[in-house]
Amino acid sequence: MNIKVTVVGATxxxxxxxxxxxxxxxxxxxxxxxxxxxxxxxxxxxxxGKEIVVxxxxxxxxxxxxxxxxxxxxxxxxxxxxxxxxxxCVVIDNSSAWRMDPDVPLVVPEVNEDDIFKNNGIIANxxxxxxxxxxxxxxxxxxxGLKRVVVSTYQAVSGAGKKGIDDLxxxxxxxxxxxxxxxxxxxxxxxxxxxxHIDVFKENGYTKEEIKxxxxxxKIMHIDDLAITCTAxxxxxxxxxxxxxxxxxxxxxxxxxxxxLLSKSPGVLLYDDPEKNIYPxxxxxxxxxxxxxxxxxxxxxxxxxxxxxxxxxxxxxxAALNAVQIAESLINKQ
Amino acid sequence: MNIKVTVVGATxxxxxxxxxxxxxxxxxxxxxxxxxxxxxxxxxxxxxGKEIVVxxxxxxxxxxxxxxxxxxxxxxxxxxxxxxxxxxCVVIDNSSAWRMDPDVPLVVPEVNEDDIFKNNGIIANxxxxxxxxxxxxxxxxxxxGLKRVVVSTYQAVSGAGKKGIDDLxxxxxxxxxxxxxxxxxxxxxxxxxxxxHIDVFKENGYTKEEIKxxxxxxKIMHIDDLAITCTAxxxxxxxxxxxxxxxxxxxxxxxxxxxxLLSKSPGVLLYDDPEKNIYPxxxxxxxxxxxxxxxxxxxxxxxxxxxxxxxxxxxxxxAALNAVQIAESLINKQ
Numbered sequence: 203m204n205i206k207v208t209v210v211g212a213t214x215x216x217x218x219x220x221x222x223x224x225x226x227x228x229x230x231x232x233x234x235x236x237x238x239x240x241x242x243x244x245x246x247x248x249x250x251g252k253e254i255v256v257x258x259x260x261x262x263x264x265x266x267x268x269x270x271x272x273x274x275x276x277x278x279x280x281x282x283x284x285x286x287x288x289x290x291c292v293v294i295d296n297s298s299a300w301r302m303d304p305d306v307p308l309v310v311p312e313v314n315e316d317d318i319f320k321n322n323g324i325i326a327n328x329x330x331x332x333x334x335x336x337x338x339x340x341x342x343x344x345x346x347g348l349k350r351v352v353v354s355t356y357q358a359v360s361g362a363g364k365k366g367i368d369d370l371x372x373x374x375x376x377x378x379x380x381x382x383x384x385x386x387x388x389x390x391x392x393x394x395x396x397x398x399h400i401d402v403f404k405e406n407g408y409t410k411e412e413i414k415x416x417x418x419x420x421k422i423m424h425i426d427d428l429a430i431t432c433t434a435x436x437x438x439x440x441x442x443x444x445x446x447x448x449x450x451x452x453x454x455x456x457x458x459x460x461x462x463l464l465s466k467s468p469g470v471l472l473y474d475d476p477e478k479n480i481y482p483x484x485x486x487x488x489x490x491x492x493x494x495x496x497x498x499x500x501x502x503x504x505x506x507x508x509x510x511x512x513x514x515x516x517x518x519x520x521a522a523l524n525a526v527q528i529a530e531s532l533i534n535k536q
Numbered sequence: 537m538n539i540k541v542t543v544v545g546a547t548x549x550x551x552x553x554x555x556x557x558x559x560x561x562x563x564x565x566x567x568x569x570x571x572x573x574x575x576x577x578x579x580x581x582x583x584x585g586k587e588i589v590v591x592x593x594x595x596x597x598x599x600x601x602x603x604x605x606x607x608x609x610x611x612x613x614x615x616x617x618x619x620x621x622x623x624x625c626v627v628i629d630n631s632s633a634w635r636m637d638p639d640v641p642l643v644v645p646e647v648n649e650d651d652i653f654k655n656n657g658i659i660a661n662x663x664x665x666x667x668x669x670x671x672x673x674x675x676x677x678x679x680x681g682l683k684r685v686v687v688s689t690y691q692a693v694s695g696a697g698k699k700g701i702d703d704l705x706x707x708x709x710x711x712x713x714x715x716x717x718x719x720x721x722x723x724x725x726x727x728x729x730x731x732x733h734i735d736v737f738k739e740n741g742y743t744k745e746e747i748k749x750x751x752x753x754x755k756i757m758h759i760d761d762l763a764i765t766c767t768a769x770x771x772x773x774x775x776x777x778x779x780x781x782x783x784x785x786x787x788x789x790x791x792x793x794x795x796x797l798l799s800k801s802p803g804v805l806l807y808d809d810p811e812k813n814i815y816p817x818x819x820x821x822x823x824x825x826x827x828x829x830x831x832x833x834x835x836x837x838x839x840x841x842x843x844x845x846x847x848x849x850x851x852x853x854x855a856a857l858n859a860v861q862i863a864e865s866l867i868n869k870q
Contacts, residue, residue: 396778435778438773446780485728
């Protein structure tokens with residue numbers, strides 16, 4: 203095999219995680235390039251013990267490249283992804299730019315791997331909160347039928363990139379040392395706070411983050427009319443998103459069967475033994491590939507209701523890992 | 537008036553807040569005593585510029601006392617509240633010991649003030665997460681009828697008392713200074729984490745905290761069969777609980793009317809203008825008497841659905857303020 207891969211936005215939080223994931227999974231690339239915007243050009247990145255020099259992300263940089271993993275923001279994706287595709291490169295894009303485009307598959311491989319092969323040169327990686335959610339919803343849907351889903355998120359600052367991580371670290375340091383707090387990324391102090399505002403507000407009162415969870419879940423699972431609502435909240439956690447998920451099913455279920463089903467679902471780790479204080483938490487899931495699910499219990503407020511708690515490393519399944527999995531499918535199943 | 541008041545557990549986080557609230561609201565007491573367990577006896581507390589010496593909480597300490605505000609844990613309440621009541625004192629108890637006792641009214645004055653006067657010497661103060669929730673649910677229920685409620689909480693460490701506050705502060709300090717983390721109160725590190733475990737687990741997979749929200753909401757609002765479910769989560773916030781609340785109504789509603797209704801509801805502060813980044817957050821509500829509500833928007837996943845976000849100082853409306861409000865009703869309306 204002679205597969206040339208490039209990572210666009212290679213110096214960002216997700217971009218560098220993409221490189222680590224490619225390395226640790228021993229992705230069969232004959233060459234790995236790192237691209238970024240002008241301000242990072244010339245930086246050196248260590249990959250498999252060798253230095254890669256960051257080059258400028260521009261159309262010609264995709265000549266001869268087979269797969270490009272993009273994580274450089276929506277604007278650059280809108281501009282460069284079509285240029286890369288035109289040159290025969292398959293783009294796997296982590297921004298929100300292409301996700302809802304009807305010509306672009308939006309993929310979580312454990313859910314809709316087949317969609318990968320319907321691509322026209324661009325494949326979209328879902329929003330971080332959506333990826334971990336559908337991973338758990340999909341096996342349950344196939345068995346019991348989703349009737350309605352209510353999600354409340356507890357999202358880590360790493361979802362907002364390096365500046366998000368810096369804000370929390372700097373603010374906590376400032377508070378501990380009695381200094382003045384500065385907010386660079388978030389609209390308010392995130393240290394010791396919860397901010398119910400991720401991405402921009404739309405006219406209907408929802409944030410774009412909340413709308414992404416709704417629309418992307420429908421698209422990935424191919425349930426166009428899925429009844430689902432979301433409240434997305436930023437919490438003072440460095441990494442890993444948590445979700446409180448309430449599900450109403452079409453059919454009745456047995457709690458033991460639900461647990462068994464999830465324990466066998468790809469990408470999911472059943473982590474559920476309250477008696478032993480075993481339940482998913484952000485401090486457990488950081489740098490793990492699995493999406494942890496626990497606190498599984500019947501919701502007695504509705505006919506076939508279930509509550510559960512899902513935690514996953516948002517930089518991995520929510521971003522870099524999922525993108526690399528798509529690339530692996532492309533290679534292995536084409 | 538010649539009203540003698542005593543605070544039991546006066547040196548605790550809630551007990552000392554009870555004293556502050558009595559003082560700032562200029563509660564018409566002719567005498568205020570402070571009681572506590574043996575280890576705090578002799579400590580001095582400043583109240584209205586005068587020193588009160590903490591005395592031992594024992595049956596005889598309630599002789600001649602008219603109103604006792606208890607916040608000293610369930611065991612002491614179970615033991616001493618009946619002794620106080622026997623002596624003609626009305627107990628307002630903040631523990632969970634008496635809340636679900638059919639002979640004990642459980643009261644949030646804005647919701648069920650009349651129940652106060654059905655007491656047999658003991659009145660229960662609700663769980664912190666419940667108080668702020670019913671304050672918002674009640675006016676909506678009267679207008680549109682609650683059909684089903686799904687709550688996910690984001691609870692501050694102050695709800696676990698001084699040791700909870702210490703855990704978060706000590707852990708954050710340890711992390712900033714590169715030292716080893718110690719967990720004294722919580723089962724795991726709470727700094728930079730979310731723990732979906734508050735109070736003990738019951739056989740059905742719910743925590744007692746979650747069951748309290750369900751049962752106490754029903755009792756306070758007198759809706760015995762209210763369909764309500766809860767996931768309770770501890771977050772690294774020092775003070776003020778947040779709640780993501782999803783409501784299904786019996787009747788249709790207009791969003792503008794909902795906001796108007798809540799803006800006029802006692803104890804509630806409508807804080808909802810997403811365009812201007814105005815929404816409730818813990819850093820805003822600490823030491824405020826009002827329960828803040830915002831992020832009010834239609835939930836399109838169900839016929840008459842609504843999402844909202846409620847934040848309140850759990851030591852005030854969730855504990856000390858509500859108890860003092862009950863005492864004020866006792867005096868003013870008897």
